[in-house]
Amino acid sequence: xxxxxxxxxxxxxxxxxxxxxxxxxxxxxxxxxxxxxxxxxxxxxxxxxxxxxxxxxxxxxxxxxxxxxxxxxxxxxxxxxxxxxxxxxxxxxxxxxxxxxxxxxxxxxxxxxxxxxxxxxxxxxxxxxxxxxxxxxxxxxxxxxxxxxxxxxxxxxxxxxxxxxxxxxxxxxxxxxxxxxxxxx
Numbered sequence: 001x002x003x004x005x006x007x008x009x010x011x012x013x014x015x016x017x018x019x020x021x022x023x024x025x026x027x028x029x030x031x032x033x034x035x036x037x038x039x040x041x042x043x044x045x046x047x048x049x050x051x052x053x054x055x056x057x058x059x060x061x062x063x064x065x066x067x068x069x070x071x072x073x074x075x076x077x078x079x080x081x082x083x084x085x086x087x088x089x090x091x092x093x094x095x096x097x098x099x100x101x102x103x104x105x106x107x108x109x110x111x112x113x114x115x116x117x118x119x120x121x122x123x124x125x126x127x128x129x130x131x132x133x134x135x136x137x138x139x140x141x142x143x144x145x146x147x148x149x150x151x152x153x154x155x156x157x158x159x160x161x162x163x164x165x166x167x168x169x170x171x172x173x174x175x176x177x178x179x180x181x182x183x184x185x
Contacts, residue, residue, distance in 0.1 A: 005076035006083055008179035012091075013053040013084065019184040026050040029087055037110045039085050053086040058111050065118050069125050069135070074156045076175035077137050081117060085109060088141075092183045093149075093171065101160075103140040103149060105182070125153075133166045139175070151175055 020026045029051060031044035038054040062078045086107035093101045108114035125135050136150035136159065149171065150161045158178040159167045172178035 004079065005175040005179060006079040008176040009080060009083065012179050012182050012184075013086070015182075016089065016091075016184040017052055020052070026052060027087065027089075035110065035112075037085055037087075039087065039109065051087055053084050053089075053107070056083055056085050056108075056114075058114075060111070060114055062118065062121075065121055068122050071135065071153065073137070074151060074153050074175075076156050077151055077153070080139060080151075080175060081108065081114070081121075085114075090185050091140075092185055093140075093178070094181050094183060095171065100183075102143050102185075103182075104142075105140050106138060127164075131164060131166075136161060149178075 026041060027050065028048045031040075031047055031049040037051065038057070039051040041050045041052055043049075061082050062073050066073045084107060086105075087109055088107060089105040091103055091105055093103055095101070106117070108117045121137055124138055128135055135153040137153060138148045138150045138161075139158070140149035142148060142160070146163050147168065148161050148163060150159055151157070152159055152167075156174050157170055158172040158175055160169045160171055162168050172181065
């Protein structure tokens, strides 16, 4: 039986942490006392703080997003955004042919960031509807700023999407399978 998107996201974060620990090189962000996160590790040094993904212990979900959009959201979308806190995370997607694509996985840093993310998801879906494109929810940005990786709400497929134009390619039949193909950088 295949694993869920939540299990695969957790497994990806474990791969990231193993990658960083092996190199003794944890990701850093500029420390902002007004923008705390459960991801922060230790005390800031020279204005920088190391971080790692942290389980989201806040009781949050995307129910209000579904209500605002008057639709059911694919369950993998809620799993992806509501289970962990993390800074956006650089990674590589390796497809079945072995081709690599550099991506930045979208996540929320803290509860306030989570709420902003929800607003951005609503705005994205409303724009898709205005353009008469299928409802999609972005999960990663690409090197080409006009492309994003999204989950198709109706099917749960993960696609490469050209902003304003729609799907360019199907990357994986499910979010769980997509996450299984991610590698930390």
